[in-house]
């Protein structure tokens with residue numbers, strides 16, 4: 001079963017931003033709570049990264065999907081409001097950024113419910129979820145369906161949207177290749193990684209965009225305000241959006257928009 005993209009376009013693409021701030025470092029290693037320098041890497045994302053990214057998206061008149069840690073509604077309400085004011089979609093990215101695979105089912109459900117309620121309280125309409133670090137538990141999909149989610153974006157099994165087996169949920173698949181973190185980010189526990197130039201990552205991403213698009217698929221770029229919000233990478237984002245907009249065969253849409261289309265195109269009970 002395949003999807004026909006709107007306006008006769010050949011493929012789709014979504015820009016996504018995982019707004020973690022310091023929670024990703026705290027979840028990665030509780031000892032980071034005693035390392036304010038390490039946490040400041042995440043603070044940068046909220047303080048500087050989000051505004052620079054929102055400015056770039058606004059200049060291009062492009063809407064993105066922000067997967068937001070629920071805790072950030074409490075820590076950075078002005079940034080969450082700015083994302084919504086920009087017309088962007090907000091989806092759930094846990095409450096504390098703890099991967100569900102490390103939680104009991106009850107703890108996982110409590111995180112999910114709390115984050116969804118906080119983001120809805122901030123004014124977001126929630127239909128989507130992405131697990132922290134793309135780690136899921138055996139009950140994650142059941143919990144998403146129970147709490148009214150319509151799509152997730154955390155599996156890597158395809159280059160096109162699909163329905164999960166035994167669920168109504170739509171999956172919008174991602175891949176580490178199309179994530180800024182492994183190419184650019186350094187910090188405690190990740191100090192051996194070479195930081196790539198923006199030209200290197202631009203080439204990787206553009207080649208993959210061209211490949212997925214040639215196959216009629218959906219390219220999802222996963223970025224983080226604390227990574228992509230560095231000035232050199234905001235320039236990369238600007239070039240990337242320009243290249244996407246230059247393709248008249250590409251539908252640039254939020255994950256929620258793609259998931260809504262996939263729901264109508266992919267019958268329930270079809271896992272592909």
Ligand SMILES: [Zn+2]
Pocket residue numbers: 018019020024093097132133
């Ligand atoms: Zn994250």
